[in-house]
Amino acid sequence: MTRRELSGVVAVAGVGTTKFGRLPGYSAEDLGIEAMDLALADAGLGRGDVDGLIVSRIPDYQQFCEMTGLDPRYVQITPGQGRMSGSSIQMAALAIAAGQCDVCALVYGNNGRSAGSKYGGEADRYGGAGGSVWFPYGMTSPGAAHAMQFERHAHLYGTTSLHLAEIAVAFRNHAVLNPDAVMRQPITVEDHQNSRFIAEPLHLFDYCLINDGGVALILTSAERARDMAKPPVYIRGFAQASALADVYVPPEDFWRDPMRRVAEEVYAMAGVTRDDMSALMIYDNFTPTVLFSLEGFGFCKPGESGPFVAEGQLRLGGRFPTNTSGGHLSDSYMQGWALNVEAVRQLRGECGDRQVKDASHVQFMLGSPIVSSIIYGKDPR
């Protein structure tokens, strides 16, 4: 079977998201269970229908199955790193296409806010344990690594913090329209510029939120999805690549090379082009990642992402409305998972005030040492 033949063979039949925010007393498993039951209900299914399970950030798949009474044919677990969201969904699509399971629940639970997760300092394990070697110099946190990448981009291309502000403001404006978002107070460019520096040149408003919540998606064959409660959203294309060999320092090329390869593959598999996209979901752990992704995936030329976003392209009403939920910056820090749910909801027309009119294709893009992308479509081909 060629990759092209896999296009539109698997669909998202159900999605579920818990409340987002500070949810003390709930474990990652608890949040995942709540999201999974919501996603199953969304599809018109019950737990008894699940025969495939992939959990992420939930530390123990075995306990999760005990807690939910599941005996899936196919079980996988992925680490609680955002880069795993895209990879996990691709893994589920392949398992269904290969007949290893028929109904796959992807379940993500994150109690990091209440559990006091730290992304810098002694507990920093960004991408692995290797970073502790730099603690004597005070170097820590994924935010600082992205600050250095952005500083480099600014040096090479003249990109400025005002370009980052445009991203933060655009996504916040989207969150204002999203009743489920954590951050719903509008912000201005001045608010962004006046927010405190964390790792300069990045301000607080360049950073994603840290909050609790759970997300689940139910994937099944396109054929089976057509008999379920909601219209299917088809997985039209997916691809991934990595830049891991020299991962202890930021990449020289802002992940342009792996992104270019992923873009080529994902558009070829889906049989569509950038121009067909109604909206984009870009992994926004930090605002600079959005710039790097727009360049790497070819929405603008290398180095031109700052002026590109300054034109308002990412806003609702712009050419490529991006992170219409508010993204990680303003909706919820669900490490890529909730962006995939937002793609599905846009294609179903369930997004209320933030709905993109006549949405037909939405692309998820994840820039990190593991680059991935998924193109969702309203139609199977």
Added chain:
Amino acid sequence: MSVAYRKPLPVVDSRNRPYWEALRRHELRLPRCAACGTLRFAPFRHCPACGSEDTEWPQLSGRGTIWSRAIFHQVYFEGFRDEAPYNVVLVQLDEGVKLYSNIVGADNAEIRIGRRVEACFDDVTPEVTLLKFRLVD
């Protein structure tokens, strides 16, 4: 020095000991594959380029260029509280390898991408010397 050193200290082990022992002698040495000549920062047993276990520890020039930098305002380690906002730089050594460090003896505003630097050695405790850099241009 009567005040205890409060910043994080490196974990010295059998793999990275040659690096830290060299720094105590105020020399910068990094592992280089004796088979293919690839220099690396991490003291992995096997060369990532060719898989050889044959490692040598040549002395390097200590000269390089600032590849990027960040100024830490957030205090992630208590020992850095009094110095915040402090600099962290990513230096590319003339031999090609990149490593994170701090610039000493310069204002944060002077620490910019592309500036030339040279190694200096900070004896932070009787057992540990850290590799730092100063601006030279």
